[in-house]
Amino acid sequence: MPKPHLIPLTGGYRKIPVMQIGADIWCDTRAILHELERRHPTKAGIGQGISDAVSTLCDRILFGLSVPLVFGGSTAIQIEEAFAKDREAMSGVPFDPAAMAAAGPYAESVMRAHLSAFNDDLGDGRKFLAGETPTQADASVFYLLQFAGGIHHHRGLTASPKAWRRRCWRLSGPRRLRLAHVTPSGRRAAPGRPAATATADPCP
Numbered sequence: 001m002p003k004p005h006l007i008p009l010t011g012g013y014r015k016i017p018v019m020q021i022g023a024d025i026w027c028d029t030r031a032i033l034h035e036l037e038r039r040h041p042t043k044a045g046i047g048q049g050i051s052d053a054v055s056t057l058c059d060r061i062l063f064g065l066s067v068p069l070v071f072g073g074s075t076a077i078q079i080e081e082a083f084a085k086d087r088e089a090m091s092g093v094p095f096d097p098a099a100m101a102a103a104g105p106y107a108e109s110v111m112r113a114h115l116s117a118f119n120d121d122l123g124d125g126r127k128f129l130a131g132e133t134p135t136q137a138d139a140s141v142f143y144l145l146q147f148a149g150g151i152h153h154h155r156g157l158t159a160s161p162k163a164w165r166r167r168c169w170r171l172s173g174p175r176r177l178r179l180a181h182v183t184p185s186g187r188r189a190a191p192g193r194p195a196a197t198a199t200a201d202p203c204p
Contacts, residue, residue, distance in 0.1 A: 127167060
């Protein structure tokens with residue numbers, strides 16, 4: 001939805017999240033992760049390599065396929081007219097639930113094929129899609145499942161190893177993931193309070 005307090009900061013960009021360090025603004029999750037990785041490199045490369053490719057697939061292809069599953073058909077979520085008009089103004093195309101419903105079977109078949117591949121990757125016992133460490137790939141796939149499966153209740157689209165889903169869910173919680181502030185110089189500043197102690201694997 002419109003974000004009148006955010007847009008003056010971002011120059012018209014209306015999505016979230018955004019990141020500000022000093023006078024500089026980064027828009028889009030991938031751009032943010034790339035900059036954080038440049039400033040504070042991690043062994044796993046949280047926003048690089050295969051994880052970046054998976055994120056691109058989710059953002060540019062699979063998310064678009066999830067939209068007709070959420071907003072089209074007899075079980076579509078109900079939206080207000082203002083929401084539909086806002087989306088039409090942003091995308092430049094009519095917000096047409098009937099057309100979305102017609103596209104639903106194809107969209108679901110493609111979604112199932114890709115999610116099946118992710119399931120196969122996780123089937124070898126790894127903790128996250130890229131190995132032992134969570135990356136941008138896990139965040140992208142988890143969000144997609146929450147949107148397409150959680151909102152629309154397409155239970156067949158949410159099938160994935162339960163341990164992986166629990167790990168991602170824990171990481172998405174504010175008590176599990178507490179990020180340090182970053183100063184304009186790029187150095188980490190200590191958070192206001194110490195992070196909670198976590199076990200090596202909170203969701204085995």
